[in-house]
Amino acid sequence: MKLDQLLTKMWNDYTELNPKALEIYNLFKQKEEKVINDHVAFRTFNHKLINIDNFAKAFVDLGYVKKDYYEFKQKKLDAYHYEHADSNLPKIFISELRLEDFSDSLQSKVNKMIEQISPEMIFKPDFCISGRGWGVSFQDYQELKEESEYAAWLSAFGFRVNHFTVLVNALSSFSNLEELNTFIKSHGHSLNTSGGEIKGTPEQFLEQSSTLSYNQEIHFTDGKHIIPACYYEFAKRHVMPNGNLFSGFVAGSADKIFESTNKGQ
Secondary structure, three states, rough: OOOOHHHHHHHHHHHHOOHHHHHHHHHHHHHHHHHOEEEEEEEEEEEOOHHHHHHOOOOOOOOOOEEEEEEEOOOOEEEEEEOOOOOOEEEEEEEEEEEHHHHHHHHHHHHHHHHHHOOHOOOOOOOOHHHHHOOOOOOHHHHHHHHHHHHHHHHHHOEEOEEEEEHHHHHHHEEEEEHHHHHHHHHOOOOOOOOOOOOHHHOOOEEEEEOOOOOEEEEEEEEEEEOOEEEEEEHHHHHHOOOOOOOOOOHHHHHHHHHHOOOOO
């Protein structure tokens, strides 16, 4: 599979689950904006079959290179971002949950889910959007959420894009992130306010904001329930003293962006 084909499949899967993001994208297009995807984010577990390295293999095969490491101590996550030699292509941000840092109950639930994944699926080029390869009950989802919202989200949605991110630098209608946020809210979309609407500062060379996740009806083994799905992010990157545009991430800001899928916000 070619990279452009994979990226298109990722976007189509994401907007099918998150049609509100497509609404925002179309608002930009109505203003004749050039919408560039800054990065695409995925979630996984640090299980030997589906850890970051295995999850990223398809992207590495298509020319992506592993870059910086990030740790999220409170959420018990590790992450890396990947970049392509073509700077016009989105960065790939992959995080994984450290299973050994959680209860035996959570580990048992997750291991039972992973055991249901078809082995041949794991190394397919589109495994990253293969969805949920297991059955899960709403009760298990709720119990997982008591320990980790991240684990619960993965149990419900499986492997697919958690969010796409608009590169604000490429938009001509907005001089800063505050103006963009006002525009997004004026069209009826709610923003993640954890840590403030804007996470990060120009001094950190990265400012980020995001919508809250939009709710979707999901089929569980014990019925249908409406839960938070995916969200849309916006990133403003700044030039570093060396004259280069900052290409990495700020862990403290990303930590708050993760909370865009928190139902209680």
